[in-house]
Amino acid sequence: MGTGGIAAGGAEVINAFRTELEASGIKAAVSENCSMHKVGCRGLCAKDVLVDVIINNNKTTYQYVKPDMVSRIVKEHIKKNTPVSEWVAGEDYHNFHKKQLKVVLSDCGSLDPEDIDAYISGKGYEAARKILTSVKPEDVIGIIKASGLRGRGGAGFPTGVKWEAAMKQSAKQKYMICNADEGDPGAFMDRSVIEGNPHAVIEGMIIGAYSIGADKGYVYIRAEYPLAVDRLRKALSDARTKGFLGKNIFGTKFNFDIKVKLGAGAFVCGEETALIASIEGQRGMPRAKPPFPVYSGLWGKPTVINNVETLANVPYIIRNGAQWFASFGTEKSKGTKVFALTGKIKNSGLIEVPMGIPLREIIYDIGGGPEDGKLLKAVQTGGPSGGCIPADMLDTPVDFESLAKVGSIVGSGGMVVLDEDNCMVNVAQYFLQFTQMESCGKCVPCRIGTKRLLEILDRITKGAGKEGDIELLEKLSSDIKAASLCGLGQTAPNPVLSTIKYFRNEYEAHLQGKCPAAVCKALLTYYILEEFCKGCGACIRACPAKAITGEKKKLHKIDPAVCIKCGACFDVCKFKAVKKE
Amino acid sequence: MIKLTIDNKIIEVAEGTTVLDAARMLNIEIPTLCHHPKLTPFGGCRLCIVEVKGVPRPLTSCTTPVSEGMEVVTSTPAIEDLRKTVLELILSDHPNDCMICEKAGDCALQELAYFYGIKENRLEGERRIYKKKDGNPFIERDMEKCILCGRCVKVCEEVEGVGAIDFTYRGFQSKICPTFEKDLDCEFCGQCIAVCPTGALTGKAWKQQGRIKDTRETETTCGYCGCGCSLTLHVRGNEVIKIDSREDTINEGWLCVKGRFGYTFINSPDRLKKPLIKRNGRFEEASWNEALDYIAERLKKIKKEHGPDSIAGLSSARCTNEENYLFQKFIRAAIGTNNVDHCARY
DSSP, rough: OOOHHHHTTTHHHHHHHHHHHTTTTTTTTTTTTTTOOOOEEEEEEEEOOOEEEETTTTEEEEEEOOOOHHIIIIIIIITOOOGGGGGGOOHHHHHHHOOOOSTTTTTTSSSTTOHHHHHHTTTTTTTHHHHHHHHHHHHHHHHHHHHTTTTTTOOOOOOHHHHHHHHHHHHHHEEEEEOOOOOSTOHHHHHHHHHHHHHHHHHHHHHHHHTTOOEEEEEEEEEEOOOHHHHHHHHHHHHHHHTBBSSSSGGGSOOEEEEEEEEOOGGGGGHHHHHHHHHHHSSOOOOOOOOTTSSOOOGGGGEEEHHHHHHHEEEEEEHHHHHHHTTTOOHHHHEEEEEEEEETTEEEEEEEETTEEEHHHIIITTTSSSGOOOOOEEEEEEEGGSSSEEETTTTTTTSHHHHHHTTOOOOSSSSEETTTTTTTHHHHHHHHHHHHHOOOOHHHHIIIIHHHHHHHHHHHHHTTOOTTTTHHHHHHHHHHHHHHHSHHHHTTHHHHHHHHHHHHHHHHHHHHHHHSSSSGGOOOOOOOOTOOOOOOOHHHOTTTOEEEETTSOOEEOTTTTTTTOOHHHHHOOSSSSSEEO | OOOEEEEEEEEEOOOOHHHHHHHHHHTOOOOOSSSOOTTTOOSSSSSTTEEEETTSSSSEETTOOTTTTTTOOOOHHHHHHHHHHHHHHHHTSSSSGGGGOTTTTTTHHHHHHHHTTOSSSOOOOOOOOOOOOOSSSEEEEEEGGGOOOOHHHIIIIIOOHHHHHHESOGGOOOOEEGGGGOOSSSOOOOOHHHSSSSSSEEEGGGSOOGGGOOOOEEEEEESSSSSEEEEEEEETTTTEEEOOOOSTTTTTTTOOOOHHHTTTTTTTTTOOOOOOETTTTTTEOHHHHHHHHHHHHHHHHHHHHOGGGOOOEEEEEOHHHHHHHHHHHHHIIIIOOOOOOTOOOO
């Protein structure tokens, strides 16, 4: 159960099962053979709450489980072994998993994240034990380099190269930091990994710290992730009790411990130098690189900062070998990537796919396509630093190079599906609202530039755009990208540039006073179609502004001068007689 | 030593030197707003960006350390175009009321706007509006003119060791202010005024007292204490209207609240110009000889009647060593008592 599952009612469902099982005497009678496990997120948020009933290795998965359904599942399925067929997860659930390839998430959704023994029984901490007791640091780095693992936080920097640079530093004190300050709107990959399998991240950190020669580590995690923080803290304390953290780990001379540092809600603290400043107790503002943190990081010491997902890959690479990992993905982008699939898509949720999978397969085979048969317009990847990939480019393979080529990025793994009802100017405006608010204020192009971009977008969506605004957006965007200090400013204009690149016609339509997707309020007019209006009066009753008049069974009319464009009439009309454009 | 080329000129500099400093050694001008030679580099204004061969994006020369064989180009059409955009952005959020600004004629931003010929601004938009509210008699803060270069924050932290101000808020709303946006309540050394490149921080004492072109500069030494800081008096007519200090002085241009602001007594009608002696319950003007004779006579009388230990001398730690030496000599040898101390030795 992750945050999503709990929000969908997972805790109530578990309680219902506990009560029901105890009341029916099953638990008492067959306690040796019956157990109940709370597991990490399985990804398919859209179908939560999911419950597996396993009888003699026969697994049945139920979807949309509510507490009042529990008693019937217990009575019919658990007692009489007849599954409640109408509640069993159907084709969607199985299709959702069919094209996925799970490495990082392989244990999420099957093991209890709060039970260290569950992790250990699945070969957990064996990789760390093997490395610490029998492999030299440079050989570990060799394995990671051979695996082709690249940073999952967004930039895709080769992990082995980063570790090697830190290892070669002669400083006595070095640091290993896990960046769990996931902040992209619509992204919840790192959160789910920590909630679902915190020990994999810890094990990855131990291996990394050993390789670079660090004896202190930090997990910098958002305070807005309370469940992840709780599970991480429990996992750290359990690992300490077992001797996997602390002094002389696995009987070796290697010492390493990890502290948790909570972020205070600044998006920019995901940028590594701002993150370091924040740990040091300073205002979270980035500084210019070089020097890079591997040379001068936390407290001026060599520091490696890896993303959660990157680190969670490490134990699996060590366990299964570099060749195994490198066998997935493309020539330059190895392994898998976790994405948070959201937006106008049927099966929204958390997915893990091999690098290089065509975007189409993610959207249609895994995601089940757009909701309600709507027309897909674009897929936004990489969050506020990313771009929009139009529907006619769905065959683009999803890997670092290919997405960069079409003007987007893999980023940390946000993937927002947009359909015909989304206005692309509005989408760009949304992301700019976010980035300009989250700019740290240090450098001019980001602080004032993103504000100006947003103002121009605002006026375009309000029908006050000026001739030359599109060109001005392009020019200002490219200047902000070139002149900004850190990754935030250098990528913030991407949503603007990519939407102009592929949907310039929508921008132009706005300048001519039309919003093709009928989203931008100021450009909309609501009116009633004579041929469909039955004169039922529903819209009159729904209108909060009293803008609609008309007698019963006669054509109703909207007064555009009074209409506040709230859309209440549009929603309430059963005859599709209200039109907006 | 590290060898590099800047604009095709070869230079050898010590390791750790920044590209900006190396360029300045070659007399190559690179525009800056947030850089200050005495403060740690900030890299926020982005005006000092340069192209470095092999690096895909421009780097700020103020933060980039030199490296062997580095090839730097400080000015290209693309770089100048970016600098112009940055300046336009700054000016789009600036009152641009230069005709009534205290800093006019001495303002780094005004200079750059002039050199880059920025008259019209493509990027006009919302401007930050702040209320002025400081009640202190020394520092005028006009935060609408603040370009967030961070120099004031750094000088307060790195030179004064006070840390009275810092960045607050995020994005466009970012602002430099004291804790909880309270009124400024610090030592009022005014170092922040000295390093502010714009008219955001000025001295209340020199408000509307005169433009730079109207003043003469007189170098002098501060008389307040034994430090002997060098002062530059800005004199208009026969009146001191402002005091600051040059960076190439013994005090490196830094001053304290007294040295910087404590000059308005000069033309004060209350200023004491001659000694006063109280006669018949009233202070009357006297000559220096009269006054000194009177003191000597009284000291002698007290010593005779009550003994030397009835007299004590208290001096100031801020006096020069020589002055303090003479003072204790006087108390010990002339008065004949060991009752001598100064304010730092309680």
